[in-house]
Amino acid sequence: MNGFIKAGIALAIAVVAILFFGYQSSDSQVLTKKALPSVRIAVSTTPLSAPFYIADKQGFFKAEGINAELVSLAGGTKCFSALLSNEVDLATSSNSVIMFNGFKYDHFSVLSSFVESDNDIKLMSLSGSGIDKAQDLIGKSVGIVKGSASEYFLHTWLTLSGVDPNMVLTKAYSVVDLPKALSLGEVSAISVWEPFAFTSASNRNNPAHPLDTKGLYNLSFNLVGLKGDTRNIENEQKVLAALNRAVHYIAEHPEESQMILQEQLELSQAFIDWIWQDYLFKLSLNQSQVSSIEQQARWAIESKLVINETAPDFIQFFDATALQKIDPHASSL
Structure with missing residues (x-):
């Protein structure tokens, strides 16, 4: 009987120990999860933002030690506004949005570009319209x-083609209305970015075709953060490390990507086939990106789109501190 009692006591002790240490382990995992820093990122709902969606889906953010909340917004302008109003910690933005905001604010930094395309913006005209150049x-x-x-x-294309931009009329629309305006014949062509160029090309009644403008303008999509006391370089580094994993995943697993x-974006495979070959996903900061923004700034001044007579020194908006910790060769600034 004593043997049974001893065995029972030993078993009870073992059960208590398992429950205790199991609880401790579970509690430790909860604490570890809670200990991960959080970051909110405003992400433009465009295929250009693919590295963010892939990093989230594949768990790359958590693997780098950060909880990332992706806040999907329509366009880089809205993303940038969310950043300025402190609704998010980081945001995605195109060069044009950075340029215009550079005239008004000086407390933001471009941390890295994550994709480039020389064919995302297109000039579209109706097929059979006779407009080809x-x-x-x-x-x-x-x-x-x-x-x-x-x-x-449009201004750049006309100028480089030897056509005075003043000899071509322009009509302003919201981007979502441009395909319809072309289809209805309100305009002879549209200057538009994706996916709206594809929308025009896919119109069954009045399909449009792109003019030969590939390589004219190199668009970069960038990750932007705020300067100041609230800046957390370590968090920025973790986000960029996750994005770096994502761009490598895209290169190695294009179909899965x-x-x-x-x-994520409820896109058709036909559209992805249309744009995919035009995108180069990589993390980088270089002088050509700065030069592109400077050229756009000169155009904005000449076109009276800003009240300033001189452009700011745009190099001050580029900060490779976090990027160089991920890849010392990714920045040439």
Whole structure:
């Protein structure tokens, strides 16, 4: 009987120990999870933002020791506004948005670009319209998004083609209305970014085609943060490390990456096939990105889109501190 009692006591002790240490382990995991710093990131709902969706889906943010909450917003302008109002900690933004805000604010930093494309913005005209080159638009109208990369793109294309921009009329629309304006014949062409160029090309009644503008304008999409006491370089580094994992995943697993993007943004495979080859996903900061913003700034001043007569020193908005900790070769600034 004593043997049974001893065995029972030993078993009871073992059970208590398992429950105690199991509780401790579980409690430790909860504390570890809670201990991960959190960061809110405003992400533009565009295929350009693919690294964020993939990093989230594949668990790369948590693997780098951070809880990332992606706040999806329509366009870089809204993302930047959310950053300035402290609704988020970081935001995605195009060069044009950075340029315009650089005239008004000096308390933000470009931490890294994460994708480049030389064909995201396109000039679209209706198939069979006879409009195939810049000279065909003299005296005609083009739909644009006023004060954006859309307007800058048209101006650059006309100038480089030897056409005085003043000889081409422009009509301002919101970007979502441009495909319809072209289809209805309100304008002869539109200067528009994706996915709205694809929308025009896919119109069954009045399909449009892109003019030959590939390589004219190199668009970068960037991660932007605020300067000041609230800045956390360690968190920025963790976010960039997760994005770096994501861009490598895209290169190694393109089909799986496309499926994640298709599911996240409810995109058709036809659209992904249309744009995918034009995107180069990588983390970088370089002088060409600064020069692109400077060129757009000169255009904004000349076009009276800003009240300033001189542009700020845009190099001050680029900060490679966090990026260089991830990859010392990713920045040439």
